Amino acid sequence: MASGQGRVLELAVLGSLHETPLHGYELRKRLNALLGMFRAFSYGSLYPCLRSLLEQGLIVEEQPAPAAIVGGRSKIVYKLTAEGKERLQDLLTQAGPSAWEDESFGVHFAFFRHTEAEVRLRILEGRRSRLEERLDSVRTALARTRERLDSYTLELQRHGLESVEREVRWLNELIATERRGSSEEKPERSTDE
Amino acid sequence: MASGQGRVLELAVLGSLHETPLHGYELRKRLNALLGMFRAFSYGSLYPCLRSLLEQGLIVEEQPAPAAIVGGRSKIVYKLTAEGKERLQDLLTQAGPSAWEDESFGVHFAFFRHTEAEVRLRILEGRRSRLEERLDSVRTALARTRERLDSYTLELQRHGLESVEREVRWLNELIATERRGSSEEKPERSTDE
DNA sequence: GCGTCGATGTATCGAGCCGATACATCCCGA
DNA sequence: TCGGGATGTATCGGCTCGATACATCGACGC
Numbered sequence: 001m002a003s004g005q006g007r008v009l010e011l012a013v014l015g016s017l018h019e020t021p022l023h024g025y026e027l028r029k030r031l032n033a034l035l036g037m038f039r040a041f042s043y044g045s046l047y048p049c050l051r052s053l054l055e056q057g058l059i060v061e062e063q064p065a066p067a068a069i070v071g072g073r074s075k076i077v078y079k080l081t082a083e084g085k086e087r088l089q090d091l092l093t094q095a096g097p098s099a100w101e102d103e104s105f106g107v108h109f110a111f112f113r114h115t116e117a118e119v120r121l122r123i124l125e126g127r128r129s130r131l132e133e134r135l136d137s138v139r140t141a142l143a144r145t146r147e148r149l150d151s152y153t154l155e156l157q158r159h160g161l162e163s164v165e166r167e168v169r170w171l172n173e174l175i176a177t178e179r180r181g182s183s184e185e186k187p188e189r190s191t192d193e
Numbered sequence: 194m195a196s197g198q199g200r201v202l203e204l205a206v207l208g209s210l211h212e213t214p215l216h217g218y219e220l221r222k223r224l225n226a227l228l229g230m231f232r233a234f235s236y237g238s239l240y241p242c243l244r245s246l247l248e249q250g251l252i253v254e255e256q257p258a259p260a261a262i263v264g265g266r267s268k269i270v271y272k273l274t275a276e277g278k279e280r281l282q283d284l285l286t287q288a289g290p291s292a293w294e295d296e297s298f299g300v301h302f303a304f305f306r307h308t309e310a311e312v313r314l315r316i317l318e319g320r321r322s323r324l325e326e327r328l329d330s331v332r333t334a335l336a337r338t339r340e341r342l343d344s345y346t347l348e349l350q351r352h353g354l355e356s357v358e359r360e361v362r363w364l365n366e367l368i369a370t371e372r373r374g375s376s377e378e379k380p381e382r383s384t385d386e
Numbered sequence: 387g388c389g390t391c392g393a394t395g396t397a398t399c400g401a402g403c404c405g406a407t408a409c410a411t412c413c414c415g416a
Numbered sequence: 417t418c419g420g421g422a423t424g425t426a427t428c429g430g431c432t433c434g435a436t437a438c439a440t441c442g443a444c445g446c
Contacts, residue, residue: 009403025424033334034346037327037353042404047426074411075424103403112345134230141226152305153227159363160230163356170352202432218395235433240397267440268395 007091008104009041009049014058014080014088015111021062021079024050038106050078058084088114095119100127121178128171131164200284201297202234202242207251207273207281208304214255214272217243231299243271251277281307288312293320314371321364324357 012031016022022030024046032040053059062077080088092115099108105127112120142157149157205224209215215223217239225233246252255270273281285308292301298320305313335350342350 023424024426033338034342036331036335036350037357038349040404042406043426044405044428045403048402106349109349110346113343138229142229145226149227150306153303155367156231156299156302157229159360163359164230166356166359167352174348216395217397233433236397237399237434238432241431 007094007098008107009045010053011088011091011104011111012041012107013046013049013053014084014091015107015114017059017078017080018085018088018114021077023075023077025075027078034110035106039103053084054078056083056087057081058087092116093119095122095126097126097130099123100130117178117181121175124171124175124178128168128175131168131171135161135164135168200287200291201300202238203246204281204284204297204304205234205300206239206242206246207277207284208300208307210252210271210273211278211281211307214270216268216270218268220271227303228299232296246277247271249276249280250274251280285309286312288315288319290319290323292316293323310371310374314368317364317368317371321361321368324361324364328354328357328361 012035013027016027016030016034024043028041028043028046031046050059054061058081059078060081062079092111094108098104100123105123108115108123115123138157138161142161146154205228206220209220209223209227217236221234221236221239224239243252247254251274252271253274255272285304287301291297293316298316301308301316308316331350331354335354339347
């Protein structure tokens, strides 16, 4: 049973197949290119997820033209079904913790183009408060134990704190841009799809 | 069978117990405080790891004085054995990929105080080249697909790249400091321990 | 005295995910 | 013609997390 709770791969796959039908190998390449430094899914996750999506009827194996079979190597091309598109819309509407935790935020963000402005804003804000929560708790813990820590640990803490503070600042800019955009007009999506 | 390959928790536990004997709950709190934003181990990892370390004879349950039992709640305090200390020394000497991958680097760094200068340098440099590898591969992939990406994805890529570049710069500073330090003297550790 | 609530404390289970691996085909250059 | 590298599908072992269950302690109000 693959991706029961961790819908994040499910979203990633559905979102990718929404653009164009793909087979596993190519799908993984695109996914990892799409997510860059944030995540890299492995086959051990991808194939079980594809099977699960098949069983749920959210995707189907596409029948290529016979000519294509003769020339090419055997590959299984998956495409979205109508139900799959519905589910994708569902997932894109989610604006709870499952959208802004570490593992999932990047994927949701990568498909923001297909997400409503209001949902985008809530995800961004949710992620920001999540990070600020952590910042608080780490800063508190640090204040209590600062004297007991050596210089390496201190440096590690400092660096960790700084990166997260930087990410919060990044989110602030994004949120400001979103607000500016949504008060005037839809932040123009290019002419794809 | 817990922590068979992923010695990272093993190192974290052994390293913490080296300072002072601890029970599970307190151990976890200290560990997570030590690692700050980098990692947060859960009981689902910690307890199996403790059991495994017990079986290997690297730690033992400490017998508290009877008086302590009467007053306190039942808790199981673990302390390092001689073999445990040996193993810790072993782990601190490791300077391979297992020391500089994402999941483990933070832990190794957090115990740099107990690590030889030469090993520290090799871990730092290993981590740096690991990150530069990833930077290369993502930048290459990005160059090939830049036109097909929307502005959100592009922003995600840009941010991801920037954070990692920043981490490389951080490593550069640390490496420079290490070299300066080791050519003159041990980079003074405060009077703890 | 009594309830109860949050922190302390030990422990396990289900499920997701990764890394390694196996296996097969295609294409290109030596 | 032979081998190596990219393409392609698929699984297995094992680690880790999040949720959860259970129990006790101390402090608080009443």
